[in-house]
Amino acid sequence: RYGPKMPLAVDCTAELVRCKVLDSSGRLKSHELILSYGLALVRFVNLITERKQKTVRIPLRQLAREVGIPVWVVDLRHELTHGKLPRLALCRKGCDVVLDWLRKMYWNRQLGNNLCEKDEDEKQEQEEVEANAELDRDAW
Numbered sequence: 001r002y003g004p005k006m007p008l009a010v011d012c013t014a015e016l017v018r019c020k021v022l023d024s025s026g027r028l029k030s031h032e033l034i035l036s037y038g039l040a041l042v043r044f045v046n047l048i049t050e051r052k053q054k055t056v057r058i059p060l061r062q063l064a065r066e067v068g069i070p071v072w073v074v075d076l077r078h079e080l081t082h083g084k085l086p087r088l089a090l091c092r093k094g095c096d097v098v099l100d101w102l103r104k105m106y107w108n109r110q111l112g113n114n115l116c117e118k119d120e121d122e123k124q125e126q127e128e129v130e131a132n133a134e135l136d137r138d139a140w
Contacts, residue, residue: 008047009106015040016095023092030088037091038080044098045069045077068105073097
């Protein structure tokens with residue numbers, strides 16, 4: 001329907017879901033899965049934060065914070081791009097967190113649903129913020 005102008009969130013979701021399907025198929029070795037997840041995660045962080053960039057370069061960590069992406073996901077992107085490849089478990093966790101972010105920030109709005117109980121959502125979001133803060137401290 002959109003042709004070449006596919007919304008970024010749709011493209012990112014498709015890539016991340018493709019990674020999960022490949023992972024569950026058992027066909028790929030762990031280093032191949034790391035590369036697959038890695039590409040999808042790097043593209044997500046780059047594409048989502050790119051829209052917020054101004055004429056003056058703003059650090060990715062700051063941009064990610066502004067849109068609600070956990071800082072440790074940006075650190076994971078940095079490791080995938082510039083450092084040693086992370087463990088598969090961390091890539092899987094990053095994919096889950098990013099898919100959840102896409103669900104909350106894009107898909108729920110597109111579908112027009114608030115997922116019923118706001119109180120439970122707020123409580124869950126607070127737990128996620130606390131868990132992400134722990135990951136920020138411990139993961140790197």
